[in-house]
Amino acid sequence: MATELATQSARAPFKIGLKQVHLPTFSISLHRTPHLSPSYAQFSVPLWFSKLDLRDYLYNAYAVRCVSIRSYIKLQRLTQGSPTGLNGESNPRPQYKRWHRPRSLKRMTVELESPFVWPEELGREVLDEKFDKGQMERAERGQEEMQRGMGSDGDTVVDETRRRRMREQAKELLEGRAKWKPVGNPAFGRVSGR
């Protein structure tokens, strides 16, 4: 172990630490940063991470050499919701009055020895085809409208489409193009009399 450490420290551009972590449980993710030059890369790291930890991790796990690192802690806004979801759900539902500030996020910007450019972004057609972006947008809009109708001023919401269709139907009936038929649930049986 001592000889391994010695050879490792001889090759590394910085002083290797003595503490060995064999089975790390944390994870880091790379961000796309078009506003920065290709010499820079930004990562989301655990809150307890330090610049030295990141430099060591990138060198040993990804063979990436860093020139400098700067870190930034992003404070999260107050939210009404349970801090942890039930049964380990990823997006916990909002809960009235349970105000709390979620854990802050730590970002680290690394200056690379060798530049790196992210793969090109996918176009709208590819997203529609592979990720069904159009369908998701429609679903989101529908949910938004439904939630507006369920809110405190839900009675002020007007369905223009329904109004227009009713106007068209009335016109058809008056002009004789369509005949009125009683609309009922066939499960309840036929309407007697009329």
Next chain:
Amino acid sequence: MASKHCTSRSLFGSLLQTTPHRSTALPPPFLLPAFAQSTPFSTTSPVSSKPTKKWNNSTRGMSAIKRSGLNKRIKLSVDLAKLPRPVLDPSLRSQVQVDPNHGLYGFFNTTRDALMSPEQLHAHGRGWTVQELRVKSWDDLWRLWWVSALEVNRIKTYEQERERVRAGYGAYEAEGRLKEVRSTQKAVRHVLTERWYAWEAARVAAVEDPEVDLFPPSGGRGFVPGRGNEEEDVKTEKLPFQEALGSYQPGVGSGQQPTAP
């Protein structure tokens, strides 16, 4: 009445003014020496052989904040007219040459896509089970752990990018993939923990076991079968007084009187 400084100029001026005129008469002779002398008020001579050094600040008036520009005396190594200009049009900029073996490509899949589609994310098998991993060596388990760790980073990177772009569906598939990878890591840790408990139980048993030597000499074996049985045949060394007494045992009454030596 304001006193006038008697500089040479003022004296000359007064001399020129006082031209010999019929109306104006020359000054009286006893006053001539006063006019002939040129005695400046200042004791230092106005024109000296050595030029006086200017102690002024060379960067006076120069401000980056106020955008004043450079002073005339400032000399730059670069000609201002030949400074490189930024290329504002991104299409005209030179492309960055990225190393094809760059380490950061480890955050992407083998085809190096910007985003993994739900089909790509869903194309995974099940994680390793504890039964399968029990037969694996430490090196294999360690490698598997790190492969899983890098895959977790990859999934998290793609998840974060998909949310930023608001690409669409894929959260469910990513969650399923992450679950399998994490289950592999859990199984690895489970197997290693089992091994440790077995080792710890063996160590505790070895402390009591006479056949096991926990601190063998260099070159010696830790397990010596039959080591505990040898102790019954070992002869105890007799002390000097015991040898002198011979077969006599003190405190054992046999009824016989001790014989005289």
